[in-house]
Structures are given as structure tokens and as C-alpha cells.
Amino acid sequence: MFKILDKKEIAPNTFLMEIEAPRIAKACLPGQFVIVKADEKSERIPLSICDYDRKKGTVTIAVEALGKSTQKIAAYDAEQGFDNFAGPLGQPSNLVHMDLEELKNKNIMLIGVGQGAASIYSQIKWLNEHEINADVIFGCKSKEYILLQEEMKAISSSLYISTEDGSYGYKGLATDLLRELVEKEGKRFDQVIAVGPVAMLKSISEVTKEYGIKTIVSLKAIMIDGMGICGGCRVTVDGETKLTCLDGPEFDGHLVDFEELIRRQGIYKTEEGHVCRVGLHEHS
Structure with missing residues (x-):
């Protein structure tokens, strides 16, 4: 059992969980992910590693309770534990391989x-x-969905926040704010690293391509085993088939076939929605 040492809600239906996992904490690097299995009968869910502490032997994840499986994970409390917590998986951020x-x-x-x-x-x-x-740019729907603001502010040069409804910071999308910084404030960037919904990563990549900015995107493709066996997380990059779990999750955003990826992601939406509705009805 992988015990939950701490849990706190950081936004509506979004929870930060610190998990006791010394072997993973010792081995993981930024950009990698874990696969969580709540109990013996649960499905395996890939989640990004938000933070890790090698001395404490802990790994921190953020869980947004949307589907049936993430709702189940998010329902666990401190001192409970997950049946399986596998990792670190995927390739580390390309940053760790660059000359300091x-x-x-x-x-x-x-x-x-x-x-x-x-x-x-x-x-x-x-x-x-x-x-x-x-x-750093952080984009979200509204003020209540801002995550880790103080933590990120303390370790970044400048933190820019955009909200779609204008309830905090810049009103608009993250892509709009990026354009604002480049075109109106004269900011120049050598590299962009982006994480978020696939459609937004596509938009970010289109904007940065206009400006000639190297762009790395971290893809959240559908995964089953996380070890390259199922092929469910395949994505086309520069005309070649890659596996997000083994070759990624980071890829050159200007070379990813986003249209294909978005179509593949959409295949599973109807079934997941049906499962969630049934699950909610059974527990209402």
C-alpha cells in the first residue's frame, strides 16, 4: 500500500496529495509521471508528478475529480493508501539534459x-x-481555479495569470496573454514549455510557430499500461509514430499531429460520460 501522508483541496474538485513512495522519489525527475491504481479493481490512471522530496521519500500529485476513476482516487483521505503507485514513467523534461x-x-x-x-x-x-x-503563464477558467499561485510566484522570475472570465489577472486565454507579452511588451523567449489540454497545446504551438519560438509540449494521451505494450497513447510526431508513455510525454509542439491526437482522444468521451452518469446515479 502506498500511504497518503497529506491531502488538501487546492481548487474546486482538485486535490493535492503527498504519497509515501521512497523508491519513486529517489528516481524521478521533472516531467515524468506515475500511474495510480486506487484499489485492486480500479483502472490505472496516469498522473503527472507535481513535486517530490527525496529526503522524505514522498511524491506529490494533483488530482482533478472528473471521471469515475479520478473521483475514486480523490475520495481517498490521508492515512489511506493506494493499491498501486507505479513510476517514475516517461522521459524527464528535456531541460534536465541541457547544459546548465x-x-x-x-x-x-x-x-x-x-x-x-x-x-x-x-x-x-x-x-x-x-x-x-x-x-510562467498560468491559465484557467476563473480565480477559484488558480493552482499553486504563491508556490510558483516564489520560484519564478515573473508569474502571469490569465482567467477566461477576467476574475483575476489578464482576461483571456493563455495564448492571448502570450501574444500580449510578445507583441505589446516586447518579451522575447527562446523556448516555451507547455502543459495542458490537447486543444490548448495545439493553439499554443500555432502561436509560437508564428514567432519562431522552440516549443515543447507535454501530452496527456490516453494510456492503459504506461509501459508501451498497449499502444493506446500513440501519437504522430514529424510523420513517425511515437508512444507518449515511453518516448514522451514531451514532444516538439511544432511537429505533433494534433488533429489526429484530438480525434483519438474524442473516441473515449462518450463511454466515459456514460460510466460517470451511471456511477453518480448509483451513489446518489
Whole structure:
């Protein structure tokens, strides 16, 4: 059993969970993910590693309770535990493979949309620990959905927040704010790293391609085993088939076939919606 040491709600239906997992904490790097299985009969759910503490032996994840499986995971409380917590999986962020001195001379922008804010936190923290400055854009629906604001503000050069309804920060999408920074404030970025919904990653990649900014996107493709056996997370990158769980989750955003990926993601929506409705009815 992988015990939950701490749990707190950080936004509506979104929970931060610190899990006791010393082997994973010792081995993981920014950009990787874990697969969580709540109990013996549950499905395996891939979740990004938000943070890790090698000394404490803990890994922190953020869970948004949307579907039946994530609702089940989010319902667990501190001192309870998951049946399985596998990882670290996937390739680390490309940042960890770059020359540190070279990184210090680059203008880096990390963009997290929705749950993507939790996913990019480990990368911002890694950069900060190596004395590398980075700007951050966090986009969400409204003020109540802002995640880890104070934590990210403390370790980034500049934190920009956009809300779709204008209830906090910039009114508009993360892509609109990026354009504002580049075109009106004269900001220049050598590299963008983005995490969020696939449709938003597509939009971000289209904007950065206009400006000639190298862009890395972390894809949240559908996964079953997370070890390259099922092929469910395949994605086309520069005309070649890649597996998100083994080759990713990070890829060059300008080379990803987003249209194909969006179509494949949509295949499962009807069934998931049916399962959620049935589950809610049974427990009402």
C-alpha cells in the first residue's frame, strides 16, 4: 500500500496529495509521471508528478475529480493508501539534459493551463534550484481555479495569470496573454514549455510557430499500461509514430499531429460520460 501522508483541496474538485513512495522519489525527475491504481479493481490512471522530496521519500500529485476513476482516487483521505503507485514513467523534461550554463542564458517561458499548472511546478522548481530564471503563464477558467499561485510566484522570475472570465489577472486565454507579452511588451523567449489540454497545446504551438519560438509540449494521451505494450497513447510526431508513455510525454509542439491526437482522444468521451452518469446515479 502506498500511504497518503497529506491531502488538501487546492481548487474546486482538485486535490493535492503527498504519497509515501521512497523508491519513486529517489528516481524521478521533472516531467515524468506515475500511474495510480486506487484499489485492486480500479483502472490505472496516469498522473503527472507535481513535486517530490527525496529526503522524505514522498511524491506529490494533483488530482482533478472528473471521471469515475479520478473521483475514486480523490475520495481517498490521508492515512489511506493506494493499491498501486507505479513510476517514475516517461522521459524527464528535456531541460534536465541541457547544459546548465546554456540554460542560464536563455529566456524560458513555462505555460500551464488548468491542471497543467501542477504539472509544470516540478520543472519550475528544478530550474530555480539550479539558479535558472524562468517566466510562467498560468491559465484557467476563473480565480477559484488558480493552482499553486504563491508556490510558483516564489520560484519564478515573473508569474502571469490569465482567467477566461477576467476574475483575476489578464482576461483571456493563455495564448492571448502570450501574444500580449510578445507583441505589446516586447518579451522575447527562446523556448516555451507547455502543459495542458490537447486543444490548448495545439493553439499554443500555432502561436509560437508564428514567432519562431522552440516549443515543447507535454501530452496527456490516453494510456492503459504506461509501459508501451498497449499502444493506446500513440501519437504522430514529424510523420513517425511515437508512444507518449515511453518516448514522451514531451514532444516538439511544432511537429505533433494534433488533429489526429484530438480525434483519438474524442473516441473515449462518450463511454466515459456514460460510466460517470451511471456511477453518480448509483451513489446518489
